[in-house]
Amino acid sequence: MKNILVTGGSGFIGSNFVRLCLEKVPACRLINLDKLTYAGNPGNLLDVADDFRYRFVHGDICDASLVGQLFQEEKIDTVIHFAAESHVDRSIEGPAEFIQTNIVGTFTLLEAARKAWKLDNNEKSVTGDDEAVTESSPRFLHVSTDEVYGSLGETGLFEETTPYDPRSPYSASKASSDHLVSAYYHTYGLPILMTNCSNNYGPFQFPEKLIPLIINNALNSKDLPVYGDGKNVRDWLYVVDHCTAIIKVLQNGKVGETYNVGGNSEKQNIEVVQTICDILDEKVAPLESGEVRRSLIKFVKDRAGHDRRYAIDASKLKNELGWEPSVDFNDGIRMTIDWYLDNTEWISAVIDGSYQDYYDKLYGER
Numbered sequence: 001m002k003n004i005l006v007t008g009g010s011g012f013i014g015s016n017f018v019r020l021c022l023e024k025v026p027a028c029r030l031i032n033l034d035k036l037t038y039a040g041n042p043g044n045l046l047d048v049a050d051d052f053r054y055r056f057v058h059g060d061i062c063d064a065s066l067v068g069q070l071f072q073e074e075k076i077d078t079v080i081h082f083a084a085e086s087h088v089d090r091s092i093e094g095p096a097e098f099i100q101t102n103i104v105g106t107f108t109l110l111e112a113a114r115k116a117w118k119l120d121n122n123e124k125s126v127t128g129d130d131e132a133v134t135e136s137s138p139r140f141l142h143v144s145t146d147e148v149y150g151s152l153g154e155t156g157l158f159e160e161t162t163p164y165d166p167r168s169p170y171s172a173s174k175a176s177s178d179h180l181v182s183a184y185y186h187t188y189g190l191p192i193l194m195t196n197c198s199n200n201y202g203p204f205q206f207p208e209k210l211i212p213l214i215i216n217n218a219l220n221s222k223d224l225p226v227y228g229d230g231k232n233v234r235d236w237l238y239v240v241d242h243c244t245a246i247i248k249v250l251q252n253g254k255v256g257e258t259y260n261v262g263g264n265s266e267k268q269n270i271e272v273v274q275t276i277c278d279i280l281d282e283k284v285a286p287l288e289s290g291e292v293r294r295s296l297i298k299f300v301k302d303r304a305g306h307d308r309r310y311a312i313d314a315s316k317l318k319n320e321l322g323w324e325p326s327v328d329f330n331d332g333i334r335m336t337i338d339w340y341l342d343n344t345e346w347i348s349a350v351i352d353g354s355y356q357d358y359y360d361k362l363y364g365e366r
C-alpha cells in the first residue's frame with residue numbers, strides 16, 4: 001500500500017490524476033493537499049470524495065508545520081507534486097505568488113520529505129549508486145513543464161539535456177523548483193523523479209487556458225482572442241495521457257532521472273482555434289448572426305516575451321518505459337469539446353464563481 005501525498009490535486013491535471021490513480025492503482029491511499037486557490041475546484045473530484053482511500057486536506061504547501069504533520073500522520077512514502085501557480089499571463093501580471101508557491105512551496109515539501117525519510121547531509125549521495133533503491137523505497141515525483149527549456153526556432157525538439165532558458169516569471173519559477181529538486185537528489189540523496197511535459201488539454205481545465213477559453217467564448221458568441229500573429233506553436237497532450245505517463249514514471253522510472261512527456265502534436269494556435277470553431281459549428285446551433293464561429297476570431301496584442309515554439313522529444317520515455325500518447329489531437333479535441341458541452345453546470349459554476357461553494361457543501365465551513 002502506497003501512501004501518496006498529491007499536492008494540487010483539486011486543479012486540472014491533479015484531479016484527472018487522482019481519479020485515474022484510484023482507478024488503476026488499487027493499493028494506494030491518496031492525500032490531496034490543496035490550498036484551493038482560484039484554480040482549485042473541489043467539484044472536480046465530487047465522484048471520488050467518498051472513496052475510503054482518498055482524503056482531502058485544505059492547506060498550503062508553504063505551511064511547513066502542516067506538511068510535516070501530514071508526512072508523520074499519514075506515513076507518506078510517495079509525493080506527486082502538482083501544486084503550482086500555472087498560468088503564464090497571471091505570472092506576468094503578478095509574479096509574487098509564483099515565487100511563493102512554486103519555489104518556496106517546493107522547497108517546503110523537499111525539506112519535509114528529507115526529514116521524514118531521514119536523509120541528512122551526512123548521508124552519502126545516491127548519485128551513481130542505485131543499489132540502495134528498491135521497489136518500496138520512497139519517491140518524490142516533481143511535475144514540471146517544457147517551458148523551462150525556453151523557446152525553439154522552426155526546427156528542433158526539447159530533450160532532457162536541453163539547457164534551461166526560462167523566459168516568463170512562471171517558467172523561471174518552475175525552473176527554479178526543478179533545480180531545487182535536482183539539488184536535493186545530488187546533495188541529500190532524496191529519491192526524486194522529474195517529468196517535463198508539454199501543453200495539456202481535456203476535462204476540468206480552467207477556462208483561462210487557450211482551449212477551454214476558446215470553447216467557452218465560442219459557445220457564448222464572444223470574441224476569440226488570438227495573441228500576436230497566431231503562429232506560435234505548442235505541442236498538445238490529452239491530460240489522461242499525461243497522468244498515465246506520471247504513473248509509469250512513478251512505478252518504473254529511474255530515481256534521479258528526468259523524463260520529457262509530449263504529445264507528438266505540434267499545432268499553431270490559430271489552427272487550434274479554427275478547429276474548435278469548426279467542430280462547434282458542426283455540433284451546436286449556429287451563431288445568431290448566421291456567421292460561422294471563425295468570424296469571432298480577433299488578433300490581439302501579443303503576450304510579453306511570448307515563446308514562439310515548444311516541441312518535445314519524448315523518446316526516452318518511450319524507449320525506457322514504453323509510454324506513448326494514446327489519444328491523438330483530432331480525437332482528443334472532440335472528446336474535450338464534448339466534455340464541455342456535457343458539463344455546462346461545471347463551466348457555469350466556474351464562470352460565476354459559485355464553484356468555490358462546493359467546498360462548504362463537501363467539507364463544511366472553512
Ligand code: NAD
Pocket residue numbers: 007008009010011012013014033034035036037038039040041059060061062081082083084085086087101105143144145146174196197198199200201206
Ligand atoms: P492548475 O492551476 O489547474 O492547478 C493547480 C492546483 O494547485 C490548484 O488546485 C490550486 O488550488 C493548487 N495550489 C496552488 N497553490 C497552492 C499552494 N500554495 N498550496 C497547495 N495547493 C496549491 O494547474 P495544472 O494545469 O493542473 O498544473 C499542475 C502542475 O503541472 C503544475 O505544477 C504545472 O506547472 C504542471 N504542468 C502543467 C501543464 C499544463 O499544460 N497545464 C503542462 C506541464 C506541466
Ligand code: DAU
Pocket residue numbers: 086087088089144145146147197198199200208209210211213225226227232233234269303310
Ligand atoms: O507547455 C506547458 C505549459 O502549457 C504549462 O507549463 C502551463 O502551466 C500551461 O498554462 C501552458 O502554458 P501556455 O502559456 O502555453 O498555455 P496557454 O493556454 O495560456 O496558451 C497557449 C497558447 O495560446 C500560447 O501560445 C498563448 C496563446 N493564447 C493563450 C490565451 C489564453 C492566445 O493566443 N490567446 C489566449 O487568450
